[in-house]
Amino acid sequence: MATTNFGDNTGNSGSGKDCTLNSFFPTTVFNDTTNEPQNTNNSFPSHSLIAFDLSSLAGPIDCTVAKLWLYKVAEGPSFYTPTFTLHHLRVPFIDSLATWTIAGGADTDWTTAGGTDTTSDIFGTAVASGTLGEALNTYHSIDIDLAHIEDIVANPSTNHGWLLRITNTVITGNDYWRFASDSGTDGQRPYLELVYTADVEAALQESDWLQLEQQTNPLTVSFWG
Numbered sequence: 001m002a003t004t005n006f007g008d009n010t011g012n013s014g015s016g017k018d019c020t021l022n023s024f025f026p027t028t029v030f031n032d033t034t035n036e037p038q039n040t041n042n043s044f045p046s047h048s049l050i051a052f053d054l055s056s057l058a059g060p061i062d063c064t065v066a067k068l069w070l071y072k073v074a075e076g077p078s079f080y081t082p083t084f085t086l087h088h089l090r091v092p093f094i095d096s097l098a099t100w101t102i103a104g105g106a107d108t109d110w111t112t113a114g115g116t117d118t119t120s121d122i123f124g125t126a127v128a129s130g131t132l133g134e135a136l137n138t139y140h141s142i143d144i145d146l147a148h149i150e151d152i153v154a155n156p157s158t159n160h161g162w163l164l165r166i167t168n169t170v171i172t173g174n175d176y177w178r179f180a181s182d183s184g185t186d187g188q189r190p191y192l193e194l195v196y197t198a199d200v201e202a203a204l205q206e207s208d209w210l211q212l213e214q215q216t217n218p219l220t221v222s223f224w225g
Contacts, residue, residue: 031095
């Protein structure tokens with residue numbers, strides 16, 4: 001069994017990317033240390049996009065732990081406890097271009113501004129849901145559906161990342177939950193923790209099974225004179 005952390009912290013594998021979709025500034029890109037990913041649910045909601053490069057992980061795998069770790073750097077002002085859903089993106093995003101209205105690149109406008117259309121922007125069934133933690137200056141984890149992780153590893157072309165959105169209404173108009181970005185302080189950047197084993201049975205093709213069968217159960221022919 002192996003444990004691998006994917007992200008941009010020292011010692012992580014692969015790399016990550018993230019940004020904010022802000023409805024108050026619908027055409028502005030928010031993807032750097034100054035504008036770290038922020039989530040709100042008020043008259044001007046904002047969502048976060050996050051993704052990790054898992055190409056170094058040869059699938060298929062059997063996954064037993066899948067945790068998204070986010071380092072909370074700010075919230076306010078009422079310090080309410082937000083609930084959230086995490087949705088698999090149907091389309092890729094470019095963090096240096098994505099805004100409330102576009103995912104980035106040519107012909108990649110969101111069908112619904114904010115990237116929430118469940119037929120073309122995101123999958124409707126959340127791959128994670130729960131409550132975002134209250135403590136500041138520490139990591140908070142989100143448990144992601146294991147079958148979903150196994151699927152995007154086995155089918156890397158579908159690994160477009162996730163949209164994080166707050167689902168309960170804020171107490172005041174300025175409440176938000178903000179986490180450190182992939183370009184932020186080392187040791188505080190988002191990362192994806194996976195604990196897994198190789199799915200040997202799924203990896204073996206029919207020809208492999210035939211060869212294995214021949215090796216373990218050789219054909220014996222006897223000639224009688």
